[in-house]
Amino acid sequence: MPASVELRDVHKSYGQNEVIKGVSLRIEPGEFVVFVGPSGCGKSTLLRMIAGLEDITAGELRFDDDVVNDWDPARRNIGMVFQSYALYPHMTVEQNVGFGLKLAKRPRAELAERVEDALRVLQLTELRRHKPSELSGGQRQRVAIGRAIVRNPNVFLFDEPLSNLDASLRGQMRMEIGKLHQRLKNTVIYVTHDQVEAMTLADRIVVFEGGHIRQIGTPLELYERPANRFVASFIGTPTMGFLEGRVVRRSERGLEIALAVDGTQSTMLPGRWPTLATGAIVTLGIRPEHCLCRLAGGAVRTGTVVLVERLGADTFAFVEVAGAEAPVAVRLGPADRHIANGQEVGLSFDPANVLLFDGDGTTVFATEQ
Amino acid sequence: MPSERKSIPLRLALYALMVCTAVVFLFPFLFMIASSFKTNDQIFTDLESFRALLPVGPLTGENYARAFRLGHIGHYLFNSLLVTGITVSLGLVVNSLAAFALARIEWRGKQAVLTLLVILLVVPFEVISVPLMLLVASLPGLAIGADGIEITRSWLDTLYVQIVPFIANAFSIYLFYQFFRDIPKDLDEAAYVDGATPLQVYRHVIVPSSLPVFATVTILQGLAMWNQYLWPLITVPGEAARPLMVGMEQFFGARRTAWGEVMAYATIITVPILAAFIIFQRWFVRSVVGSGVKG
Numbered sequence: 001m002p003a004s005v006e007l008r009d010v011h012k013s014y015g016q017n018e019v020i021k022g023v024s025l026r027i028e029p030g031e032f033v034v035f036v037g038p039s040g041c042g043k044s045t046l047l048r049m050i051a052g053l054e055d056i057t058a059g060e061l062r063f064d065d066d067v068v069n070d071w072d073p074a075r076r077n078i079g080m081v082f083q084s085y086a087l088y089p090h091m092t093v094e095q096n097v098g099f100g101l102k103l104a105k106r107p108r109a110e111l112a113e114r115v116e117d118a119l120r121v122l123q124l125t126e127l128r129r130h131k132p133s134e135l136s137g138g139q140r141q142r143v144a145i146g147r148a149i150v151r152n153p154n155v156f157l158f159d160e161p162l163s164n165l166d167a168s169l170r171g172q173m174r175m176e177i178g179k180l181h182q183r184l185k186n187t188v189i190y191v192t193h194d195q196v197e198a199m200t201l202a203d204r205i206v207v208f209e210g211g212h213i214r215q216i217g218t219p220l221e222l223y224e225r226p227a228n229r230f231v232a233s234f235i236g237t238p239t240m241g242f243l244e245g246r247v248v249r250r251s252e253r254g255l256e257i258a259l260a261v262d263g264t265q266s267t268m269l270p271g272r273w274p275t276l277a278t279g280a281i282v283t284l285g286i287r288p289e290h291c292l293c294r295l296a297g298g299a300v301r302t303g304t305v306v307l308v309e310r311l312g313a314d315t316f317a318f319v320e321v322a323g324a325e326a327p328v329a330v331r332l333g334p335a336d337r338h339i340a341n342g343q344e345v346g347l348s349f350d351p352a353n354v355l356l357f358d359g360d361g362t363t364v365f366a367t368e369q
Numbered sequence: 370m371p372s373e374r375k376s377i378p379l380r381l382a383l384y385a386l387m388v389c390t391a392v393v394f395l396f397p398f399l400f401m402i403a404s405s406f407k408t409n410d411q412i413f414t415d416l417e418s419f420r421a422l423l424p425v426g427p428l429t430g431e432n433y434a435r436a437f438r439l440g441h442i443g444h445y446l447f448n449s450l451l452v453t454g455i456t457v458s459l460g461l462v463v464n465s466l467a468a469f470a471l472a473r474i475e476w477r478g479k480q481a482v483l484t485l486l487v488i489l490l491v492v493p494f495e496v497i498s499v500p501l502m503l504l505v506a507s508l509p510g511l512a513i514g515a516d517g518i519e520i521t522r523s524w525l526d527t528l529y530v531q532i533v534p535f536i537a538n539a540f541s542i543y544l545f546y547q548f549f550r551d552i553p554k555d556l557d558e559a560a561y562v563d564g565a566t567p568l569q570v571y572r573h574v575i576v577p578s579s580l581p582v583f584a585t586v587t588i589l590q591g592l593a594m595w596n597q598y599l600w601p602l603i604t605v606p607g608e609a610a611r612p613l614m615v616g617m618e619q620f621f622g623a624r625r626t627a628w629g630e631v632m633a634y635a636t637i638i639t640v641p642i643l644a645a646f647i648i649f650q651r652w653f654v655r656s657v658v659g660s661g662v663k664g
Contacts, residue, residue, distance in 0.1 A: 007559045051562060052561075052562075053558050053561065053562075066430035070664070072561070073558075073561045073562045073564075074561065074562070074565070078562060079562070080558075080559070080562045082555045082558070082559060083555075084553060086553065086555035086556050086558065087559075088556060088559075088560075088573075088574060088577075088578075089578060090577040090578060099560070099563050099573070100562075100563035100564055103563055103564045103565055103569060103573075104564055147559070147563070150564075151564075189644075199400035199429075
């Protein structure tokens with residue numbers, strides 16, 4: 001039976017160093033939740049705390065109605081897939097998958113049947129007598145997943161399971177994990193730093209930074225309505241472009257923001273913005289697909305193309321704009337794909353699709369159009 | 370890594386050097402075996418030429434017959450096999466478990482114990498042999514007497530006085546510790562998630578991944594036990610519990626030493642340890658070179 005997982009004000013410290021700083025979160029039974037965040041944000045540590053491999057310094061961890069803080073990993077009935085696969089090198093595929101059932105002293109016939117089922121689901125039947133050293137990366141990964149599913153655990157934990165695979169295999173395994181979840185309907189907590197994995201697999205994504213949760217939401221919520229500049233920059237490839245500005249006028253029509261230092265270039269954002277006063281320093285966030293880049297004039301800002309990435313289906317130009325921290329990414333339309341490095345271009349965007357961040361980096365949304 | 374092809378003269382020189390080194394190491398061994406088939410006079414006659422290393426001239430099996438007849442060799446061999454076998458078997462379990470606790474489990478005071486272990490590594494046995502002897506001499510022990518098991522007033526002159534003090538061995542623990550430390554920690558964690566207890570992790574994950582180091586410790590601790598001389602000499606005055614090594618001294622009497630018999634005796638006591646080495650050699654070499662246990 002899939003279990004719910006609830007974290008209540010959970011903390012983790014190593015001596016004086018606090019790495020998880022009060023995390024509260026509820027994961028519903030059967031939900032696929034992905035933890036994302038930059039390296040060192042505490043996402044893997046939190047997963048290991050849920051697994052029982054790390055102590056919880058303070059707070060409460062519940063599986064359904066049970067507080068499991070002091071339960072050892074075995075009692076929690078979890079299945080875990082490690083980044084390194086962690087297959088027992090001296091055991092065959094079959095023995096690796098059946099090891100947990102053997103420890104649980106399941107009857108031999110039941111053990112054989114359940115191992116057989118797991119091997120079949122993961123297309124490993126032919127490889128049952130092979131040792132891990134004789135398998136490819138993708139096959140090893142499937143054995144690790146087999147080991148996790150064979151015990152029919154309440155919760156599946158995945159710790160960056162695809163990071164050791166090459167790009168094409170990663171895509172294939174991602175799809176297999178997604179299909180497996182649809183079939184088994186278990187609760188899944190999946191840690192990754194790859195936002196493509198997060199966006200494609202998750203029912204909900206939890207974004208971590210510095211031991212805090214920055215936002216919880218569905219992939220589209222996080223993409224379209226990020227809570228702050230950190231989430232906005234973390235979700236989406238290429239990264240959202242940011243332009244600094246200053247509120248110069250509030251009117252019935254919207255908010256006029258000056259973008260250039262000399263105030264000569266400005267844009268009007270529609271809607272009402274009651275929390276922003278005239279003179280407030282703001283940042284505009286623009287997704288690459290909402291930005292236009294033309295050689296001709298009539299643009300909101302001008303800049304220099306520093307890199308063009310031709311990915312086949314899409315072409316992105318990175319435009320260096322005076323005053324912006326990083327080059328702004330622009331997805332080029334078919335007509336603009338001839339744009340090359342070093343060219344001066346004009347940037348423009350649809351004000352309705354721009355995100356606005358206040359001085360603290362928190363997203364400010366218009367109250368009405 | 371690209372393999373480097375050495376030139377033929379260089380390879381010849383290397384082989385010649387290796388052969389010379391092998392001969393130097395084989396020299397005493399060949400001398401021992403050849404001499405064990407010769408009479409005392411023949412040994413001294415051959416000593417001035419390479420004949421000393423070869424089984425040539427009038428050969429006899431009498432030395433072996435006398436070694437078995439006079440040397441109680443069967444009895445001493447049994448004692449040595451028992452002492453070595455039990456010490457090594459228990460030592461493998463005790464020392465590897467200690468190393469497992471040090472390398473794979475977090476507990477308060479672990480670092481202090483590790484430091485103590487390293488200190489113990491550099492203390493030679495001779496330094497503690499006399500205080501240890503005084504200790505075992507006053508420890509109450511057990512013996513099988515005419516009326517069954519009896520309590521004795523000392524451990525002296527028993528088999529277990531040659532076993533118990535040598536089961537726990539700092540060097541063996543350190544060898545195990547170094548090997549266990551390099552096994553990926555994820556394996557333990559995967560086993561814990563699979564429902565294993567620490568002892569099951571040791572039994573099902575660590576031990577099967579560490580056969581080379583078990584072979585190494587078996588050879589090194591076995592060799593050390595087999596060659597024990599000082600300790601049984603001072604703690605086992607009687608014949609009942611005497612091991613092979615000490616048994617050799619009976620050939621060095623006040624009269625002329627029978628070197629042929631000494632060599633026959635030495636050959637007999639070398640055979641078991643040589644056999645053990647040949648059996649475990651494959652793992653031993655792998656362990657010494659350092660085996661890859663990467664996942």
